[in-house]
Amino acid sequence: MGTPATASARSEGSLNSALLSFRPNGVEQALEIDTRSSLLDVLREGLGLVGAKKGCDHGQCGACTVHVGGRRVLSCLTLAVQVEGCDVTTIEGLSRADGALHPMQQAFIDHDALQCGYCTPGQIMSAVACVREGNATSPDNIREYMSGNLCRCGAYVGIVAAIEAAASKLQGPA
Structure with missing residues (x-):
């Protein structure tokens, strides 16, 4: 280094x-x-x-x-x-060039996965990686993958729901 x-x-x-x-x-x-x-x-x-x-x-x-x-x-x-x-x-840089929100950003809004918003950018960036790396297969897997991202407000239930919802859109139908 x-x-x-x-x-x-x-x-x-x-x-x-x-x-x-x-x-x-x-x-x-x-x-x-x-x-x-x-x-x-x-x-x-x-x-x-x-x-x-x-x-x-x-x-x-x-x-x-x-x-x-x-x-x-x-x-x-x-x-x-x-x-x-x-x-x-x-x-x-996550949203699309036309200004539309990334599906994960929209899912966080739709599932009330934020409160104060301080941790939200980091949560969303980790959530996108969670889906991309194939770790959004169950609520337990999501919680484990996201365990390095802390939310002092306790919006974890909404965060897991948002990731599950966005995962289906980002991965497409099975």
């Missing part, structure tokens, strides 16, 4: 900065960053993509979940230099 191979170029005069090139939500970006910066901080502070939340900043709550190369990651634990050349999807 932090080796010259993980970032495009080093800035002159600073051993702690690097040029990071990646594609958040399909948009090519090149930023000079501190090599010690988390992906979460670069997304929120560098790019203004504030959907991923800084909950615990220790990888224990899941509020910062995003997808890197199609896999869910905790952005608070991911060094930004690790996403060099990668596609990164945040909650802001």
